[in-house]
Amino acid sequence: MAARLPGMLAALWLGLVATFGATLAVAQDATVLSGTLKKAKDTGTLVIGYRESSLPFSYLNQASRPIGYSIDICTEIVQAASEEVGRELAVKWVPVTSENRFEAITSGKIDLECGSTTRNAERMQTVAFSPVIFIAGTKLMVPRASPIKSFRDLKGKTVVVTAGTTNEQAVAQLSKRFDLNINLIRVRDHADAFAVLSRGGADAYAGDDVLLYGFLAHYGAGKKFIITRDFISYDPYGIMLRKNDPQFATLVGKAVRDVITSGDMERLYKQWFMNKLPTGERLGIPMSAELGGIIDATPERPE
Structure with missing residues (x-):
């Protein structure tokens, strides 16, 4: 039995080394970047x-x-x-x-x-x-004298939206669902949409409410335009x-x-x-x- 002890200890040592090596490899793999x-x-x-x-x-x-x-x-x-x-x-x-x-x-x-x-x-x-x-929602920006108070007033109207946004989808879906026959103008970016509304190229600009308020503040346009009260959609950012x-x-x-x-x-x-x-x-x-x-x-x- 005594003669076998060194061999058993060697085997045990090798086993511990192998186990430690495998554990270290797993730990290293866990930190490998990908x-x-x-x-x-x-x-x-x-x-x-x-x-x-x-x-x-x-x-x-x-x-x-x-x-x-x-x-x-x-x-x-x-x-x-x-x-x-x-x-x-x-x-x-x-x-x-x-x-x-x-x-x-x-x-x-x-x-x-x-x-x-x-x-x-x-x-x-x-x-x-x-x-x-952040949580925003689609609303309409319209001229202060506009009769548009909600999406139901958009029948036959022209609405400008930023292409590729949920605002575009929301207005298109409302137009189809309520047979509003809205004419959608799709532009490159939010500033382009505001520019279209500002020069009278659309009856309303549909965008995220917080961005619309941003344009009013940035351009001091609160006397010229208002933002309607009701949300058309909710949008978590x-x-x-x-x-x-x-x-x-x-x-x-x-x-x-x-x-x-x-x-x-x-x-x-x-x-x-x-x-x-x-x-x-x-x-x-x-x-x-x-x-x-x-x-x-x-x-x-x-x-």
Whole structure:
């Protein structure tokens, strides 16, 4: 028996070494970067798509640099990604529109889309989203003297919308459902839609209510236009990213939840929706009960 002991100890030692090696390999595999995070570490860059006229979510300041509520949230995501990959990541900014933003994500042209994009089940078949960061809804902007008070007054009227938005879908569905025969004008971006309405090319502009209020504030147009009371649709916003990239999706989700639970989201809301903006506007839009409910219901991430 004594003669066999060294051999048994050697076998036991080899077994422990093999087990430790397998455990270490599993631990290392768990931290191996993939998808967007691997690309970010290799290149030192995250590519962010931004909108040029989605005030106050994502728009250009006087120096033509993207700023806004969504931009600030994306900056927190970039910081979290930097910590995850172990190096400071630079940001490459790429402008996108309502029409090309989805292709920009799915093709890999951008890694995040930081704007005013509605998070819904249809879109989540092809892209992924962060947790909800805002809740908006489709309303109508019309001239003050207009007889249009709700969507039911749009029969035979011309409505301008931004192509590729849920606003476009909502108005088209209402027109068909209620036989309104609405003439839809589809334009490239929100600023283009406001321009069409301003020069009398449409009877109404259908857009997310917060963006419509942004145009009134930015152009001082409150004496010329009003926004109707009733919502045509409800639209929860999220930060858009590629689908089937679970590692990056987990990081984005944690980063946004940290913004919510730390109190930073309420601070950012006050900064971008209540206070005077860096570009001089003041929206003065109190936080909705729906968004407040999301903030209150978001559990803190366990350490």
